[in-house]
Amino acid sequence: MPDSQTPNSQQSALREPTAEQRRHWRLVVEGVIAKHGARPEQLLQILIEIQEELSWLPLKVVTDVAERLSISRARVEGVVGFYSFLHTRPNGRFRVLFSNNIIDRMLGSQTMMDEMCRKLWLQPGKMSEDGLVSIGPTSCTGMGDQGPALLVNGMTITKLTHQRVNLISELIRKDTPLAQWPQDLFAVDDNIQRKDILLNSALKPGDALRAALANGPDALMEEMKKSKLRGRGGAGFTTAQKWDFCRQAPVDEALGRVVVCNADEGEPGTFKDRVLLTRYADLVFEGMTLAAYAIGAKKGFLYLRGEYRYLLAPLQEVLSARRAQGLLGASILSQTGFDFDIEIHMGAGAYVCGEETALLESLEGKRGTPRIRPPFPVTHGYLGRPTSVNNVETLASACLIATQGGDAFAKIGTAQSSGTKLLSISGDCAQPGIYEFPFGATIAEVLEACGATDVQAVQMGGASGVTLAPSEFSRKMAFEDVPTAGAFMIFDSGRDMFEVASNFVHFFAHESCGFCTPCRVGTSLLTGYLDKLSNGYGSKPDLAEIDTLNRVLKSTSHCGLGQAAANPILDGLKKFRPAYEKRMLHQDFEPAFNLDAALERARQITGRDDAGAHILEEQA
């Protein structure tokens, strides 16, 4: 998103701070850095915490941080520039970000944003003159079941209505501190609609660990293998195999291995981890502890996406409670030598950090650029240590396996996809929310369960997944048929599938990390072509260009983001071609803009309006 600022805010950004301000800034920097022990790998966490204090990151503060951590200023600025929630210019005392996912848009987020802008007298992306507020869009906030949603200073507000927008505008205008806002504004529903083994689990904290400790790590690994559990983050790698690679990898015993729980649930339309972390946090942390026990890890991280900032305090409480119960820390459950603790790291608005190597870079306090593999994280992960990165749902499922055994787990589901899957269902249906289905359920079954009729398409697995047409609704949700990371977005026959694809492609262009050229440039070009079609300048040759770009993106991008960026259009052209064809308004090539309008500025400047000062439409 281009960082547009009013002259006023630019001035205040460039104005020399007063001596008192500088003192305050230094105090904050010192405090936060002292808390993190001046370790450069904490850089991202340090910057996030400083920004929470100061509401922005003045460049002088960036310099101070670099000095205190003894790293180059360029590195700090590089990190600040990478994460969309960090900014070096003031964005107002209230920063309002409307979730921009297609589902939120279908629920009217754009109208709500325009309305709030009107009420507060400002333009999207610009800060109000008095430095009070700025409003803008942001990628999916993981509230598709209760949208439209927004973040205000990082805190989530869902179920926006005109009344709520009015109320929020009023609170902002009166400069009411966030802590004094009515608490029910911040309520987030769980919306659990269908439970199966995982969500029905009545395990108490420690149950799974005790079961595992009774039989030893080798037995746990054996059960994991029998369970055939596969990663729930989308790729579906066998969890036991990942753990096995990690525990076999040579390690410096003093540093130990690392378990990372990937809670960077950034895929548009996915919110199942949100619910697991709200209601089943113990299960998730216990799963991490089981992983640590199996592979011999001392250190664990939960990487929580910035959009779920509101979950941080409750999760910290769960961690404290577990430490008090002897389920975390030194000698867990009195087992000498079983030491393991978990730290929560926050993300700051970068979808690509859901990719495990980008996530590790981010954990190390760097820009979230995906690494080149091999070496894989299981041998060279966090700070070069053997690291197992697992999805939230995978780790929670491990608890079921530890208590009930691998065979019982493998009995559920299909041959190649054991167990159940949480689906985050949103869009055009009667009851959006979380549905737990055994693998092998057909799309039609799922649609029936959530009360969806007149369905035109289902987007499985989020923006990077597949778009399914009604002819495919008999297909099964399973790694061997339609794999999914959990997003299930429903579009009825009134929706324009071109708009859907366009929304996803804009999302990818915004989230591209910029490291590799095919993705950085390719996603921008793709959005250009889709905008061209959408603005009525489309022609057949454009489709050929889109096709070429799709192939370049798919075959040459550095990571899955660029490779997947073309998926929505590829599927769209294959299955919903009329939505594209109707935008091919011209026989032959057309420019993406009006040529005569491009002369308007020059006409104004010169005062000319003669025939030569215009460009006419070409005669066909």
Added chain:
Amino acid sequence: MMNAVVKPPRPKLRVATTSLAGCFGCHMSILDIDERLIDLLELVEFDRSPLTDIKHCGPCDIGIIEGGICNSENVHVLREFRANCKTLIAIGACAVNGGLPAQRNHLDLQEILLEIYQAGPVIDLDHARIPDDPELPLPLDKVHPIHEIVRIDYFIPGCPPSGDAIWTFLTELIAGRTPSLPYSQLHFD
């Protein structure tokens, strides 16, 4: 009896070239194919081109465009080429990407013109003003690569492409093959 069939000479392909918002560097590079220009003239004849000084383009087989699109005249010339040439080629960085002239794209047009015609080293400051003669083509608000205005069939990158690259490209195209440049001749700067 002399019965030998005299093959009618193969009709020469017609080629037109022009430079729009460019520096004529690509045309200099065309001249850099040196004495092979004689061989080329065995195969082609030139229509509108700085080499012939023909003012308007007639029906042609190949059109070669140097430079991007910065004003209304560029648009008219480009449209004339597209309407008359079976195959249209963008040659050089400016035609392909907008190149150096496109550096003005992040500035406001009025600021640029004022800078040149009023704030610059102006001889007669009292009468200095932005030219508004109807004879002059008006500048577009942005400079565009030519493929954003009309359909383009081939692109030869380089600033400028080497004479060898141009020679390879044209001889391949004239021979009826899909031209592709060897790695050694393909560069973007």
